[in-house]
Amino acid sequence: LVVPGAQDSVTQSDGVRCYRLRGQPVPTQHPYRFMSGLRANTRIFAHESPDVIEVGSTGIVPWIVNRASRGTGIPVVCFFHSDFPNIIAPHHKTGMGWAAARGMAYGYLRALDRLFAATLVASDFSASELRRVGVENTIRVPMGVDLDRFHPRRREYAAATRRNASVPEGPVAAYVGRFAREKDLHVLVDAWSIVERLTDATLLMIGDGPLRPELQARARSKRIIWLPFEKDRDRLADLVAALDFYIAPGPAETFGLAAVEALATGIPVLSCDRGAVSEHVERSGGGRLFATGSAASLADEAKAMLQQDLPALGANGRSHAEREHSWQGTFDRLFKVYAGIAK
Numbered sequence: 001l002v003v004p005g006a007q008d009s010v011t012q013s014d015g016v017r018c019y020r021l022r023g024q025p026v027p028t029q030h031p032y033r034f035m036s037g038l039r040a041n042t043r044i045f046a047h048e049s050p051d052v053i054e055v056g057s058t059g060i061v062p063w064i065v066n067r068a069s070r071g072t073g074i075p076v077v078c079f080f081h082s083d084f085p086n087i088i089a090p091h092h093k094t095g096m097g098w099a100a101a102r103g104m105a106y107g108y109l110r111a112l113d114r115l116f117a118a119t120l121v122a123s124d125f126s127a128s129e130l131r132r133v134g135v136e137n138t139i140r141v142p143m144g145v146d147l148d149r150f151h152p153r154r155r156e157y158a159a160a161t162r163r164n165a166s167v168p169e170g171p172v173a174a175y176v177g178r179f180a181r182e183k184d185l186h187v188l189v190d191a192w193s194i195v196e197r198l199t200d201a202t203l204l205m206i207g208d209g210p211l212r213p214e215l216q217a218r219a220r221s222k223r224i225i226w227l228p229f230e231k232d233r234d235r236l237a238d239l240v241a242a243l244d245f246y247i248a249p250g251p252a253e254t255f256g257l258a259a260v261e262a263l264a265t266g267i268p269v270l271s272c273d274r275g276a277v278s279e280h281v282e283r284s285g286g287g288r289l290f291a292t293g294s295a296a297s298l299a300d301e302a303k304a305m306l307q308q309d310l311p312a313l314g315a316n317g318r319s320h321a322e323r324e325h326s327w328q329g330t331f332d333r334l335f336k337v338y339a340g341i342a343k
Contacts, residue, residue: 002044004033019044028210035061041068051342054079058112066115075117075341080126085109086252087182092293106133117341122255123276141334144327145260149233152266152318154241161242167225170200171244171306176236176258179209183250184272187295192221194299199306206230206239241265245305248277251292256280260325263317270305286317
């Protein structure tokens, strides 16, 4: 692994060697840092002599890797983790300015495509979006989740988890993740003012990010509980297992890890009808969809969700996660792709 960090360092454990190259912080995006170090990457590639290099960013990293690997014959692939064109210019925005920004983003993607032997994607949604703008050589490799940690057995002590988190009686839904603009969290916060009038459901907002103060100021519902980012993965798994359903409002998800972790736990998912999470919901039969960007639609579907057989939906979600998203299955598919490209 070669990643940016606060200082240069090399660590090794369990067969993984990690190089951290000192990079400057990305403004307003803690804890992210810029990647730098062309010479360092050149030395690392020469020392490690990898069969394949996978790039996990569409920013400056592809250009650094392209220069650092030049003349080595090592094939480079990209894993498309961030739908940045939709973050820069959301699909629902209209007007010449937004169209120009979107066109520039798509042009940049096509330029990047020329650097890579292939572009890996975690969903059919991402593959279709890339093909639509001229990036043809995509390979779908669904990502995995920890099926043992995110497991329905944690629901056995859901009542105690709720008490420990000071969650009131009644149905509970949650969003888990980064509070950023592309997540469409304003839609969720606005919708909950309607949901609380229709039901007695409580919403947990678990996470942190640059939009947190704005969202808290915007919220009118009294049935929203704001919880901090949870670093302890077991405590997070307990919180997810204590939910009645999970909500994924963001249309720019290329995979939607937190939503798939909810499905793996046997928790139904309410998703907007655009992006990778909607794909998981449709493939699994483990939830419902609402119209992207519509607080009213989200509220209606939340009410409808609570009138369904939630355990049956959750069982569908767990079966889907076991079938499609084990880490063993993910790595089997990924290494098969690597082997084909390395030839």
